[in-house]
Amino acid sequence: MTNPNPSAPTMRCCHRLRVRWAEVDIQKIVFNAHYLMYFDTAMADYWRDLCLPYEAAMHLLEGDVFLKKASVEYHAPARYDDVVEVGLRCQRIGTSSLVFDGRIVRGDTLLVTSELIYVYANAASQKPQPVPEALRTIFDSFEAGQTMSELRLGDWAALGDLASVLRTDVFVQEQGIGAHMVWDDADASAVHAVVVNRLKQPVATGRLLQHAPQIGRIGRMAVHRGLRGSRLGRDVLHALVQAARERGDTEVMLHAQRSAEGFYKRLGFVSRGQQFEEAGVRHIEMSMVL
Ligand SMILES: CC(C)(COP(=O)(O)OP(=O)(O)OC[C@H]1O[C@@H](n2cnc3c(N)ncnc32)[C@H](O)[C@@H]1OP(=O)(O)O)[C@@H](O)C(=O)NCCC(=O)NCCS
Numbered sequence: 001m002t003n004p005n006p007s008a009p010t011m012r013c014c015h016r017l018r019v020r021w022a023e024v025d026i027q028k029i030v031f032n033a034h035y036l037m038y039f040d041t042a043m044a045d046y047w048r049d050l051c052l053p054y055e056a057a058m059h060l061l062e063g064d065v066f067l068k069k070a071s072v073e074y075h076a077p078a079r080y081d082d083v084v085e086v087g088l089r090c091q092r093i094g095t096s097s098l099v100f101d102g103r104i105v106r107g108d109t110l111l112v113t114s115e116l117i118y119v120y121a122n123a124a125s126q127k128p129q130p131v132p133e134a135l136r137t138i139f140d141s142f143e144a145g146q147t148m149s150e151l152r153l154g155d156w157a158a159l160g161d162l163a164s165v166l167r168t169d170v171f172v173q174e175q176g177i178g179a180h181m182v183w184d185d186a187d188a189s190a191v192h193a194v195v196v197n198r199l200k201q202p203v204a205t206g207r208l209l210q211h212a213p214q215i216g217r218i219g220r221m222a223v224h225r226g227l228r229g230s231r232l233g234r235d236v237l238h239a240l241v242q243a244a245r246e247r248g249d250t251e252v253m254l255h256a257q258r259s260a261e262g263f264y265k266r267l268g269f270v271s272r273g274q275q276f277e278e279a280g281v282r283h284i285e286m287s288m289v290l
Helices: 034-049 054-061 133-143 156-174 232-246 258-266
Strands: 013-018 064-074 083-093 097-106 109-121 149-154 191-197 202-212 215-223 251-257 270-278 281-289
Touching (some): 013 034, 034 064, 034 097, 034 109, 083 109, 083 133, 149 156, 149 232, 156 191, 156 202, 156 215, 202 232, 215 232, 232 251, 251 258, 258 270, 258 281
Parallel strands (some): 215 251
Antiparallel strands (some): 013 083, 064 109, 083 097, 097 109, 149 191, 202 215, 251 281, 270 281
């Protein structure tokens, strides 16, 4: 996420929130302990900005991150209905420690600063262990402004294994769709898109078929549950639409799950016809002229 506040230019991760009534105290200012919750919420965004689905990434790295110490300095209060920005920056990585600077601003007014010290540890014993080199590099690269993911386009031989991991997680396990509906012969001739993060984990996927002469068909769009809303679905859709355009298609169509209709609409697709059921899920046909 780009930093929307010029007064916090060094923070690559910035989370925006609105102060709720339940968070203010008798003095009508935010109760001091809530600021730690604001920082914690921003930390979840930080991991998302690293393109790391937290649980799956920690499982792969065989560790976990625990908060060891948090210090907070109050400069000015936030009040009910204020929109504040919470910025975080990884300031230093020790052997097993990760030190973050945080700050909360309202417009140009600095409200709160903090230092958060996390320890990388064994998930079961909670004993500190060295921050893995891969994670160290990810933090350094992110703070240096580098991109955290790579979009690959290719055939099933190149991307099938990666795409299958996500299809299993999202369609089979999360949505309960039968495996026989998730893979088919069309995979062999389709153009596939997969986004991988810096740990080489697949985090988003989709495919493009030739539905009819000059008409492409997009399908099997899936984004890792922990990273939805991070624009990965949009990146995959744009790449597949572009692939269709480049091969000379004049239209792309798709069967959208009704729950995803708004996503496709936002990106230029138009619904047509009646709702129907496919794999036990309500769908609508959508299309876009290229
Ligand atoms: C549908 C899906 C692929 C969208 O991917 P995503 O990465 O979460 O979406 P993005 O972050 O790229 O969103 C792009 C835009 O669409 C909007 N959007 C995303 N999902 C939406 C939804 N379900 N309804 C309405 N709008 C949605 C976002 O707010 C964003 O809008 P903005 O650009 O104005 O901020 C993802 O939610 C997913 O995998 N869902 C489960 C599987 C599924 O339903 N697949 C589709 C089968 S047809």
